[in-house]
Amino acid sequence: MIEKLKFFLAVTGNNLWQFRTRNIFSVTIICLSFLTVGIFMSLSNNLRATARELSNNMTVAFYLDKSLSAAAVDAVRQEIGRPGFVESVKVVTPDEALERFRAGFPELADIVAGLKANPFPPSIELRVNARASASKEVVAFVDSMKTRPGVTDVLFNRDWVEKMQGFSRLAGAIGAFLGGILILTSFFIISNVVKLNVFSRKNEIEILRLVGATNLFIRIPFWLEGITLGFLGSLLSLGLLFIVINLFPVYLGASLGALQELLRFRYPDLTQAVILLCGGAATGFIGSATSVSKFLKV
Amino acid sequence: MIELFHIWKQYQKPYWALSDVSIQIHDCDFYFITGPSGSGKTTLLKTIFRETLPTEGQILIKGVNILKIPDNRIYTLRRTMGIVFQDFRLMFHRTVFDNVAVPLQVIGVGRKEIRRRVFSTLQKVNLHQKMWELPSRLSYGEQQRVAIARAVVNNPKIILADEPTGNLDPELAFEIITLFKEINRQGATVIIGSHDRELIRHFGNNILFLQKGKIIGKEAHA
Numbered sequence: 111m112i113e114k115l116k117f118f119l120a121v122t123g124n125n126l127w128q129f130r131t132r133n134i135f136s137v138t139i140i141c142l143s144f145l146t147v148g149i150f151m152s153l154s155n156n157l158r159a160t161a162r163e164l165s166n167n168m169t170v171a172f173y174l175d176k177s178l179s180a181a182a183v184d185a186v187r188q189e190i191g192r193p194g195f196v197e198s199v200k201v202v203t204p205d206e207a208l209e210r211f212r213a214g215f216p217e218l219a220d221i222v223a224g225l226k227a228n229p230f231p232p233s234i235e236l237r238v239n240a241r242a243s244a245s246k247e248v249v250a251f252v253d254s255m256k257t258r259p260g261v262t263d264v265l266f267n268r269d270w271v272e273k274m275q276g277f278s279r280l281a282g283a284i285g286a287f288l289g290g291i292l293i294l295t296s297f298f299i300i301s302n303v304v305k306l307n308v309f310s311r312k313n314e315i316e317i318l319r320l321v322g323a324t325n326l327f328i329r330i331p332f333w334l335e336g337i338t339l340g341f342l343g344s345l346l347s348l349g350l351l352f353i354v355i356n357l358f359p360v361y362l363g364a365s366l367g368a369l370q371e372l373l374r375f376r377y378p379d380l381t382q383a384v385i386l387l388c389g390g391a392a393t394g395f396i397g398s399a400t401s402v403s404k405f406l407k408v
Numbered sequence: 409m410i411e412l413f414h415i416w417k418q419y420q421k422p423y424w425a426l427s428d429v430s431i432q433i434h435d436c437d438f439y440f441i442t443g444p445s446g447s448g449k450t451t452l453l454k455t456i457f458r459e460t461l462p463t464e465g466q467i468l469i470k471g472v473n474i475l476k477i478p479d480n481r482i483y484t485l486r487r488t489m490g491i492v493f494q495d496f497r498l499m500f501h502r503t504v505f506d507n508v509a510v511p512l513q514v515i516g517v518g519r520k521e522i523r524r525r526v527f528s529t530l531q532k533v534n535l536h537q538k539m540w541e542l543p544s545r546l547s548y549g550e551q552q553r554v555a556i557a558r559a560v561v562n563n564p565k566i567i568l569a570d571e572p573t574g575n576l577d578p579e580l581a582f583e584i585i586t587l588f589k590e591i592n593r594q595g596a597t598v599i600i601g602s603h604d605r606e607l608i609r610h611f612g613n614n615i616l617f618l619q620k621g622k623i624i625g626k627e628a629h630a
Contacts, residue, residue, distance in 0.1 A: 111516070113513070113516055113518055113519055113522075114513070114516050116519075117513045124502075128501065234607050246553040295573050313497065313499070314499050315498065317497055317498075317499060317510065318510065319483075319486070320457070320486060320497070321486065321487075321491075321510055321514055321558070321562075322483040322484070322485075322486035322487035322511065322514055322515070323514045324480075324514075325480060326512060342527075379573070387503060396508065
């Protein structure tokens, strides 16, 4: 068994070297295909992570009527703090709001100084716990509070979370679509490269048949060849992706301005990297197996 | 024993490559099949190692009807035979050693045993000193001896050779047939397709004459 394995590996290595030009071409195409998938996967990772960060810090600001008494404000605070998904509730007085504004916009200090009265209403800030961030219960509660007497406006950052999640899904879908087409191209290229290799080795295959080789014995080196090409292509794409991720902020980051954070790439995690590598090997195997069974009449 | 019963083979209508060929070849026979080009020598040999199926007839090897062996089990038949061709059919990008080792690698023989058997076989054909050469650097006669070494390395009981001396000058041809004769003396049945009358006259004790696919004569000498 070990002898046979050594034989297969030697034949595969020999074939890869003997037809290196076409094999390098094939690996390059596979690499570019998987790099495309990797880039979109990485972009999608970032958008998903941003959405997750936003949903972990999901807050709802309830702006109250200025005329509400302290007791009425406290009643609203108690009502808001009641549901199970509430992490914390904080009352922000008009004075605190003004102070925040001053700290947040120091360049507008002159305008603030010129104000005769504090324009900010009291508000209540609610922080939703991470587990409930996307639940319908939160949305229903916020909607019900919008119509409560004493509440004038509600600011809910859920819309941003949903947008981020939408972008993430879009990036994933574009990646899957483009990657799918390119992987299909890789599949046909591997299939044709292996077909060429089968034709180039027709004489050798004939000899193997005449000395009593089984069909499996003849096919295995071609399968290994396809797997190696696919694996090398996807491995190379992971290396290139690493370079892209590190060079992207250096060359393009600044020109993107505010979008920089959203379009930042995150390196695929271990599972995704393994999926890319296995995907490459599987593409190679299927490509060569199809070709071998079609064109190798043994 | 190899027995062919009423073998007919048609590649294209209305021509018959073989017409009602029946022969018996006993174990350890040294057998020549001869006739002009297109007489059916190659087709007859091909039917014996089941490269081609006869249109009609039966072929028994040691009592087994080889026409009933399923396609995916043909390798079991081929492993009992050694086959030599006029064009040598060597792997030119691999060494002499690698070429001769192939039949042993196919059946999963261990590396040490492969080395021992390949070396001893190459000694028999006097090529052990060129074991690590590429076949393209050898003469035609040496290349044919590599092909013969590959055919016998597995100690098969049947050797089939289709025009093994076709590309060689008379002296080398004589040398190659002497080698086959030696292999035959060691217990293998050797069947050679050839149109070289000189060689057949010198070596042939069992001769089958074919013309246009039909047997036109048989000779058997003790």
